[in-house]
Amino acid sequence: MRVTFPRVMFSEWTKFLALRSTWLLFALSAAATVGLSAAIAARATDPSSSTPYLGIDVISLVLGVAGIVMITGEYGSGLVRATFAAVPARLPVLWAKGIVLAGFALPVMAVVVLLSAVVFRAVWGPLPGVGDHLVGAAVAPVMLALLGLGLGALIRHTAAAITGYVLAILVLPALLGAALPNDLGEKVVRYTPVALAQALYTDTSSGDPTQMLAARPAAVALVVWVGVVLAAGAVMMWRRDP
Amino acid sequence: MIEVHDLVKRYGSTTAVDGLSFTVEPGRVTGFLGPNGAGKSTTMRAIVGLDRPTSGQALVNGKRYRDHRAPLREVGALLEARSIHRGRSARTHLLALARTHGIPGGRVGEVLEQAGIAAVAKRRAGTFSLGMGQRLGIAAALLGDPAVVILDEPVNGLDPDGVLWVRTLIRELAADGRTVLVSSHLMSEMAVTADHLVIIGGGRLLADTTVDELIARVAPASVTVRSPDAVRLQSALAARGATVSSPETGLLSVAGLPAPEIGVTAAAEGVVLHELTPRRATLEQAYMELTA
Structure with a gap:
């Protein structure tokens, strides 16, 4: 009988699946995303290959909040003290949460993305290049979920972390674009998490209005973001008394 | 066995624990007393590695808590009344803790039974009364069949039945040869359960003695x-x-x-x-x- 990393993962898996909110959140946002794809298909006049995935923006926001709550819920309820008493090394808990979250969200997102594409095709008709964005559209929300997890570990309070996430994801990119001189503003906005996530499933080849990065460099930059935020969260988790 | 050596814990400019040293021996119940804010909870949290000491250290069975490979096997602790997510059932809460150590699921059923909450094990913890939450916390402390049991205010919120249960449990744990450290602000409770007393005030040791000696002396x-x-x-x-x-x-x-x-x-x-x-x-x- 001793603590091992697979056991910590199994424990986190147990906790994750036992929450009603996990199921509710994933079911509702998945349904909303696919529904949005159908609604857009019904009204679209000149869709691009990434139009079926517009709903992914919504689920990205929701999964980020799921990542936040996965950790701030423990601090808020005091459960974190029981968790860290069982796993005094602390950091395996964060890594296990990340793996469980990604391991659950990725297959769900694969289905959601596939359904979005299928539904769009059924309503609007075949669209060339749709398949190119499947992987990016499935991965982007998962990356934002992991970003949320890191932010949760860093900030620890649910409301504060969600506020920070919304500011960083939604408000800041828009403000930066307006606040900085034209050229610089556009360059900086490209590297904000939300723009990078969207770049993973957006057709950037033809007349891109926001001048996003191409999918590959965007993926690299997003991984760096997630890595930095998770690392900062890990440092705080290790150093501060729960 | 718990050994606290020159423990100091400061939060900013306030000193919660100020050079505290004492030893908790196995096979007897040690009562941990002191006024509110004396540093009892901080000391207990430091013993299980939740509060990092500013200086000094606390050892459990000869090692720092976090150096144990199976900490729940060494120490079971009831710290604050609620260390439970309101959205999970008592059973899932215990199962998640058990799985970190590979403790079999059957043990979860055992401690639920022992704590008298088997009947409500599937209810969400958010619906629990203070007393039921307290019983769940004690069940969690017993989960790893630990050699050292630390209970911070265990009878808080318990009905007379529960108080009697905790009293009996504590005596049995000590009789098994375990190390038992119990804090309480109820002196009458301590007088009947504790063999030994560690009394602190302002983060310092005031007395480390038996109940009889203390009464005779003071x-x-x-x-x-x-x-x-x-x-x-x-x-x-x-x-x-x-x-x-x-x-x-x-x-x-x-x-x-x-x-x-x-x-x-x-x-x-x-x-x-x-x-x-x-x-x-x-x-x-x-x-x-x-x-x-």
Whole structure:
């Protein structure tokens, strides 16, 4: 009988699946995303290959909040003290949460993305290049979920972390674009998490209005973001008394 | 066995624990006492690695808590009443903790049964009363069948049945040869459960002793004597070296002479006695005296 990393993962898996909110959140946002794809298909006049995935923006926001709550819920309820008493090394808990979250969200997102594409095709008709964005559209929300997890570990309070996430994801990119001189503003906005996530499933080849990065460099930059935020969260988790 | 060595914990400019050292031995119940803010909870949290000491250290069975490979096997702790997510059931909460150590699921059923909450094991913890939450916390502490059990205010919120259960449980754990550290602000509770006492105030050690020693040292025993001829008896007793006071006419409070000696003295003087009652100070009185 001793603590091992697979056991910590199994424990986190147990906790994750036992929450009603996990199921509710994933079911509702998945349904909303696919529904949005159908609604857009019904009204679209000149869709691009990434139009079926517009709903992914919504689920990205929701999964980020799921990542936040996965950790701030423990601090808020005091459960974190029981968790860290069982796993005094602390950091395996964060890594296990990340793996469980990604391991659950990725297959769900694969289905959601596939359904979005299928539904769009059924309503609007075949669209060339749709398949190119499947992987990016499935991965982007998962990356934002992991970003949320890191932010949760860093900030620890649910409301504060969600506020920070919304500011960083939604408000800041828009403000930066307006606040900085034209050229610089556009360059900086490209590297904000939300723009990078969207770049993973957006057709950037033809007349891109926001001048996003191409999918590959965007993926690299997003991984760096997630890595930095998770690392900062890990440092705080290790150093501060729960 | 718990060894606390020169433990110091500061939060900003406030010092919660100020150079505290004591040892908690196995096979007996050690009561951990002190006024609110004395540093009891901080010390207990430091023992299980939740609060990092500013300096000094706490060792459990010879190692720092976090250096143990199976910490729940070493120490079971009930810290604050609620260390439970409201959205999960009692069973899932315990199962998640058990799985970090590879503790079999059957053990979860055992501790739920032992804590008397098996019937509500599938209810969400958010619907639990204070007492049920407390029982779940104690069940979690017992989960790893630990050699050391730490309980912070375990009878908080419990009904009389629950108080009796905790009292019996604590005695049994110590009788098994485990190390048991229990904090409580209920002196009457401590007086019946604790063999040994560690009393702190302002983050420092005030006493590390047994209940009897503490009472004998801080608040000496006295004998209450009622007699129609109290004045004569008073001078006779004083002549034998007793310290005698008379709070009211006909009533004497005698210290420094045991009850039989007082009886003998009264007989020799031909004084009639209406009452001769040895008074032992309560733990509460001794504690008040010590922490005043």
